[in-house]
Amino acid sequence: MSDHDRHRRERAARAREHGAAQDLRRRRESERAQVLVDRFVADAVRAGLPTEELTARPWSGRGRYRTGLVGWHLRTDRSVGVSTDGGYHVLVVAPRRFGRWRRVRLDPVPPPLQVGEGARDGESVALEALLLWRLER
Numbered sequence: 001m002s003d004h005d006r007h008r009r010e011r012a013a014r015a016r017e018h019g020a021a022q023d024l025r026r027r028r029e030s031e032r033a034q035v036l037v038d039r040f041v042a043d044a045v046r047a048g049l050p051t052e053e054l055t056a057r058p059w060s061g062r063g064r065y066r067t068g069l070v071g072w073h074l075r076t077d078r079s080v081g082v083s084t085d086g087g088y089h090v091l092v093v094a095p096r097r098f099g100r101w102r103r104v105r106l107d108p109v110p111p112p113l114q115v116g117e118g119a120r121d122g123e124s125v126a127l128e129a130l131l132l133w134r135l136e137r
Contacts, residue, residue: 026110027110029112029113030110030111030112032113033088033110033111033112033113033127034086034088034110034111036111036113036127036128036131037082037086037088037111037127037131038086039131040082040131040134040135041082041084041085041086043135044072044134044135045084047135049072049134049135051070051071051072051084052070052071052072052073053066053067053068053069053070054067054069054070054071054072054073054081054083054089054091054106055067055078055091056089056091056092056093056104056106057078057079057091057092057093058092058093058094058095059092059093059094059095060095065093065103065104066102066103066104067089067091067103067104067105067106068103069081069083069087069089069106070083070084071083071084071087071089072134073091074115074130074131074134075115075130078091079091079092080115080130082131083108087108088108088109088110088111089106089108089109090106090109091106093106111127112127113126113127113128114126114127115127115130
């Protein structure tokens, strides 16, 4: 085996280890965030916070799609929501044919601890702060 082949294999092994460590970190972060979301749902129900249908919008921003989900929009731009069953949903979706006339299916995604991470300045906020703000609103 040449030095070049050995070096390539070592780099590939390090990349796999790095990817596995990132996946583990992401899973642990989502588990901690899900605890916050579950606590928010319990507090919102206890406080009698009114629910509404969670609607999604296409990337273009024009129009709204019905989802059949009931819960609370977390951001004023209605881009993120929590359903009454504790699901965390990103409400900006790819355009769907007939989306305005039919319900679109949204599966819950693992919640992040930092909502909008990697977005423009001022658009990123800690999930805990966002949930507290929504409860007080």
